[in-house]
Amino acid sequence: MSDEDSKSWVGDLAHETFGAVLSFYDKNPTIASIGFLLLLGSLPLYLLLKFAANMRRLDNEAVISKLKLQYEFADSSKKTMDVAADKVEAPNTTTTTTGG
Template structure:
């Protein structure tokens, strides 16, 4: 496994080469070079924003699923209580009839 210094050197080299390619494109075609530079600068913030949005969506979906499970559990508890009440037969208070 390469050390941190070697990884920094590789990242620095890739960044330098990418920047040099953008400069060469800019010398040949200013629109293409400008677009390449804007893309190079905006990739990292865009990636971070999209990752944050994906995490928020995942957390929101999980919260909705948890609330739905809780609601279903409450509904099943209520239906069990109602079915127990229906099965119990109450005896009348008096068996005599007046007539």
């Protein structure tokens, strides 16, 4: 498909769409204007929703990576605490010498 064919295809589609809207506009201007605005607004709306979905995906990936880092940090600090607990010596007696 050459550049010339794609331009004529898009031009034909735009011409037919505009012609259909104008012919319907004579019969019912309110519905035709709403339809025309919806037709013109669908592409920007699609792009906006696609952008929002991409941002949501990126945000979810960032949250998951931060959660993994937090779990890794918790695991490493738990191992450090276990090692420190092993080094602590038990007391010789459990009774006190003062008091009664």
